Amino acid sequence: MAGQLNPQLLLAVPLAPLVGSAIAGLLGTKFFGNVVGRKVSHTVTILGVLIALIISCMTLSALMGGAETYNATLYQWMKVGNMKLEVGFMVDNLTAMMMCVVTFVSLMVHIYTIGYMAEDEGYNRFFSYISLFTFAMLMLVMSNNFLQLFFGWEAVGLVSYLLIGFWYTKPTAIYANMKAFLVNRVGDFGFILGIGLLVANTGSMNYVEVFAKKNELATMLLPHTDWMLITVACICLFIGAMGKSAQFPLHVWLPDSMEGPTPISALIHAATMVTAGIFMVARMSPLFELSDTALSFILVIGAITALFMGFMGIIQNDIKRVVAYSTLSQLGYMTVALGASAYSVAVFHLMTHAFFKALLFLGAGSVIIGMHHDQDIRNMGGLWKYMRITWLTSLIGSLALIGTPFLSGFYSKDSIIEAVQLSNLPGAGFAQFAVLAGVFVTAFYSFRMYFLVFHGKENFGKAHAHDDHHAADDHHDDHHHGLAPGQKPHESPMVVWLPLVLLAIPSLVIGAIAIKPMLYGSFFDGVIFVNDAHHAMKVLKEEFHGAGAMGLHSFTTAPFWLAVAGVVTAYVFYMVKPGIPAAIKKAVSPLYTLLENKYYLDRFNEIVFAGGARMLGGGLWNIGDKGLIDGLLVNGSAKLVGWVSRLIRHLQSGYIYHYAFVMILGVMGFLAYTVLFPFAK
Numbered sequence: 001m002a003g004q005l006n007p008q009l010l011l012a013v014p015l016a017p018l019v020g021s022a023i024a025g026l027l028g029t030k031f032f033g034n035v036v037g038r039k040v041s042h043t044v045t046i047l048g049v050l051i052a053l054i055i056s057c058m059t060l061s062a063l064m065g066g067a068e069t070y071n072a073t074l075y076q077w078m079k080v081g082n083m084k085l086e087v088g089f090m091v092d093n094l095t096a097m098m099m100c101v102v103t104f105v106s107l108m109v110h111i112y113t114i115g116y117m118a119e120d121e122g123y124n125r126f127f128s129y130i131s132l133f134t135f136a137m138l139m140l141v142m143s144n145n146f147l148q149l150f151f152g153w154e155a156v157g158l159v160s161y162l163l164i165g166f167w168y169t170k171p172t173a174i175y176a177n178m179k180a181f182l183v184n185r186v187g188d189f190g191f192i193l194g195i196g197l198l199v200a201n202t203g204s205m206n207y208v209e210v211f212a213k214k215n216e217l218a219t220m221l222l223p224h225t226d227w228m229l230i231t232v233a234c235i236c237l238f239i240g241a242m243g244k245s246a247q248f249p250l251h252v253w254l255p256d257s258m259e260g261p262t263p264i265s266a267l268i269h270a271a272t273m274v275t276a277g278i279f280m281v282a283r284m285s286p287l288f289e290l291s292d293t294a295l296s297f298i299l300v301i302g303a304i305t306a307l308f309m310g311f312m313g314i315i316q317n318d319i320k321r322v323v324a325y326s327t328l329s330q331l332g333y334m335t336v337a338l339g340a341s342a343y344s345v346a347v348f349h350l351m352t353h354a355f356f357k358a359l360l361f362l363g364a365g366s367v368i369i370g371m372h373h374d375q376d377i378r379n380m381g382g383l384w385k386y387m388r389i390t391w392l393t394s395l396i397g398s399l400a401l402i403g404t405p406f407l408s409g410f411y412s413k414d415s416i417i418e419a420v421q422l423s424n425l426p427g428a429g430f431a432q433f434a435v436l437a438g439v440f441v442t443a444f445y446s447f448r449m450y451f452l453v454f455h456g457k458e459n460f461g462k463a464h465a466h467d468d469h470h471a472a473d474d475h476h477d478d479h480h481h482g483l484a485p486g487q488k489p490h491e492s493p494m495v496v497w498l499p500l501v502l503l504a505i506p507s508l509v510i511g512a513i514a515i516k517p518m519l520y521g522s523f524f525d526g527v528i529f530v531n532d533a534h535h536a537m538k539v540l541k542e543e544f545h546g547a548g549a550m551g552l553h554s555f556t557t558a559p560f561w562l563a564v565a566g567v568v569t570a571y572v573f574y575m576v577k578p579g580i581p582a583a584i585k586k587a588v589s590p591l592y593t594l595l596e597n598k599y600y601l602d603r604f605n606e607i608v609f610a611g612g613a614r615m616l617g618g619g620l621w622n623i624g625d626k627g628l629i630d631g632l633l634v635n636g637s638a639k640l641v642g643w644v645s646r647l648i649r650h651l652q653s654g655y656i657y658h659y660a661f662v663m664i665l666g667v668m669g670f671l672a673y674t675v676l677f678p679f680a681k
Helices: 007-027 038-064 093-116 123-142 146-164 171-202 207-212 229-244 253-259 262-271 273-283 292-314 319-339 343-370 388-401 408-421 428-454 494-520 536-543 547-556 558-576 579-587 589-596 598-648 656-676
Strands: 070-080 083-091
Touching (some): 007 070, 093 123, 093 494, 123 262, 146 262, 171 229, 171 253, 253 319, 262 343, 292 319, 292 589, 319 408, 343 408, 343 494, 388 494, 408 494, 408 547, 579 589, 589 598
């Protein structure tokens, strides 16, 4: 793979997880007789993902060593006129980086699952699903055309539906996966409209061919309007990203998706599905750079998500939901970077976030195991003494999340804040405030969780008043949740904590290693395109003097001191003066109620959209189906025939004189007609 990438090896990257998924899903389930056992199922799926990871790393190494970008069609499905529907790969530095991140995090999740799902009856089925999910995500990031992109896009949505509702006998899980499915359909409708506009006006689904016509697209108007076509197309594409990457107001599905097992929280909400939208916008940078209106729209949506979803993390008591709202907020940061034309920074944060957020989710899962599936952080405390590895790795993840200098999250998060400050698009002022305020909010809710879980008073093994939490929603079949009186937490088995350690390593160092080549080197040359009018990255490049210098300089900047203030505030509120939060809650109860009801967006959706759909469906049923079809066409025609029959039967009396009388009347009528209308002859 020195000068040219091998297409057979590239094809093995998505196919290896697919083969593993097929073996576990077909031969390892009751439906097909459970031919293979648990050991074979987890072995083949882990082997498939491991093969994909090795080839992905080889591919990235080859590209960085000077190998040519691979862009070719592997299979032509059909040709309609001049339109080609194909399966093909575009493997450049952006793709290779995504392949490595997806396969590495997926491998960690696969290994972790051996321990986490050990007692679950659906063990083999779960491995089949997560391996299939990996295949779908790889097909998405490796695509070189919109058809394959859309296939991968829909496939990750379908498998996420299966994973979120993995415990299909649990009502809350069924509600959550249906909610995720429906909300993503809203985004996907916009996504397919955007693809349709581009295909209709370029005549091609291939990225390179569409990008080649960008200057023509920039001058076109949407038919019968004075709107720029490229603006409408880009906003429609971004609506798709709003669904997949959970941006306001299409974010409502992600917190509820915590009803699925913890490993899929790490897989879906760290490195894969939710980052698909960020990846797509970065891939489409040649198009998005043509519309400042679309970029401004992206900037504002990202800022709203980053700030207001962070506020939601402050009041959560379920350990997984705190991390889930953290994911929403960080996705908002990535989206803000996209809006500021700092695509490389968004992708950089995507990468660093994947490692430390997967670490935090899997760490939360380890805590849940140690707490015998109790997820309420108010029932924890002092766990650092019993779960040393989980405690230390979770601390690393939390420090990376809040942007601690020299850790991976610092380099990407601070770069986003600096890029936004250089943007001059409408909405940039609000975005600057949102990302800065979000630093304090992130530090506060992250260390609120950290202190309540790992430090302070031990609240486990007692009769708790906090029975309103999500009733230990992992491992739904357990009859007893939480530690019994006298029980102590315990460290998770090696198969669970080893992935935590392996994820903690990149969470510490990957930012310092990758910042220079990814943001200020040639890593994304020829991959990401930025208009000369958008100068944020040029200015940042001039000001960059190395990862060490950036870390040292951060001690004099506002983000660092805002993060420190957030940590100190959390410590004072929950370790020193635990009565303060309750007093604040009482003082601002309307605000707390607003947050507790998730800004009433779920209620709004239930009343307006779900209620509207029910009203429309009910109207169609009562008026259309029952009234028009059943009442008029079916039953009405039957009633008409019956009425006519009842009328006609009086003429069929059986008496000859009645028939003779009718014949005479007929002859008289005929004669009268010929006399009155002689021309009818």
